Amino acid sequence: MSATTTTTDKPVPLFELATQWQLIRNEVEAAVREVLESQNYTSGAVSGPFVGRFEDNLAKRVGGHVVALSSGTDALIAAMMALNIRPGDEVITTPFTFFATAGSIARLGAKPVFVDIDPQTFLFDLAQVKAAVTKKTRAIVPVHLYGQMGDTEALAAIACGSSQTIDVIEDAAQAIGAKDPKGRHIAEMARCACLSFYPTKNLGAAGDAGALVTRDEKLATRFKQTRQHGETTRYHHEFVGGNFRMDALQAAILDVKLRHLDTWNNRRRAIAAYYTQRFTGSDITPPYVIPGAYHVYHQYVVRAPKRDALKDHLQKHGVGSNIYYPKALHVQACFADLGYQKGAFPHAEKACDEVLALPIFPELTDAQIARVADVALSFYK
Template sequence: MQINFVDLNKQYNHIKSEVDGAIQRVIKNSSFIGGEEVCSFEEEFARYCDARYCVAVNSGTDALKFICLALGIKEGDEVILPVNTFIATALGVSSIGAIPVFVDCENDTYNIDTEKIEEKITSRTKAIIAVHLYGQPAEMDSVLSIAQRHRLYVIEDACQAHGAFYKTRRVGTFGIASAFSFYPGKNLGAYGDGGGVITNNAGIDEKIKKLREYGQEEKYVHTEMGTNSRLDGLQAAILRIKLKYLDEWNDKRKKVAAFYYESLNGLQINLPETRPERDHVYHLFVIETDKRNELLQYLKQKNIFCGIHYPIPLHYQGVYRGLAYKSGDFPVSELSASRILSLPIYPELEKEEIIYIKNAIDEFALTSVSPLVSIN
């Protein structure tokens, strides 16, 4: 048996006729850049998120960058964000000359530790980015309360949390604007790069529409220092098909996660914690063990392919050495980075495949020179 970390072929086979038909429609209409497919996807995704506007762009990274630009964040301004996240969260800030200010994560959900945010706020702080990491929403009530007290913008990085709820609302509508990625492996993924901004603010919507297309106000009239960052028609058509299945696929991810919890409970590994007010859509299923590297190699030998999200906290990345953080500044993230392992999870993962993964982990625990160790 071989179990890939992600298996997009299985998903494609399920919706093949619809996707193939949508691609042929775009080719027939020659609507490759912009056009009806992009406009329709923007309307449909905004409605799905219960937001007024969606602006489709070419990546989640650009979505974050454009949000910062639309808010007037500039060189030298500071934006607070978690140190435990994909580097795109920080690059969206630093690409415009602003300074990412890192905060450690919670030791059970891996999301930003809201109790450590206020100590990082200075006179130069303009915004807080709440990342809904691995598919579980951040603690938005606390983030919003802190932001209100200090008159800061809240930006949501929902690139891993399509369709997740915080309490009774979908993520993406709590902050002034939210960034989504439609990278192929995401819960809602295109067949290439893609991203989008969700907002209820008409000014942000208008500004980002200009920024994504050379700063155009109308054809050949450029009023902003924009760029080329458009979602193409083929990707929009594919995303429109997939959006219809997103809730169903998220429910299947939750069932896979539930079976993981049931199967792996009792083994000496840490399973992901889920807070009751946070609806986890399990973009990733992340476990922890002191024997992470050995387990990773053992599973690979069994043809079970896993991932690590993320092995290097942002303050250790070479690009951010100039921020002068040091070892020990973010102890929770530093420890988890050496212990976390992402198991395969996708809607099409079969029960017998999960059992195979469970048995392989069990075998490793029995044959290992030292047992799997839990920090709890």
């Protein structure tokens, strides 16, 4: 791709799955048929054949042990339940993320403790994380936002340097396939990582699904028990878990799509490189990539002056876009009791005013991405 790539006059959606479906339809239909003919749909504390196969295949990609679950949100909740996060515990995280990150903490009665972001990376500021640790801190939840991982070794050092046990639980919902600046995968420097397979993700199910990844075999066993109501042996429960099971149909579909993940991520990276080439030196600020990091671009998010007007301009010309995220979590009404005020985290709040996601799904044609860049840049002429 180059700056002279031929463009198109047709609308460009922010995201669509119809093209991908046609490309993998025969594979997916065969996998679904295999499940239906087996009539073996369930998993629990012990994985069934289809869920187990997906867990094994994903584990080969990311390393460690994989426990398939019902959603990315449930992965966060199950991880904290299994690690015994309790009411009154403090969990440090970012206010600039999807709601589930902090919502899961609150659902367990724990207290989300927010810290501001680095304005370049949109990831939370490690110096502020270290300053936020108290005697009540039980966990830290970094978010590998938009598909980029930060310095996991430095974060692990903060957790290990505390006088009490602090678990690092990575919210890797947007980062399957990503690597940190030293080439580490998810969960290498953390107790576990939480994945989401929501349909729009780089690896998406046909509905909700998620997973936990850990290098700790005993913890993986506890995660499997947690997804089956805390069941340790059939109908015997030593602790309270939940119904967090992934069904066999989703596992079979994901197992098919997993074969294509590297190709899809490489295409996302190529699209991102083209956009960045086009936007560098313009009014649009392309995303900052941490040196050495392997970004998988779940979203391609720019900073733009007059962001809302740019979004309207794109829509008028048939180009999809969206704001991830328009309102920081510390000023959401449901977290008013935490006592944060507007202005508490200025970098997160400024990002909410300036960020805009542009189309970056792997089935986009060169002509479509050329149109996205042309239309975006024309707004500032």
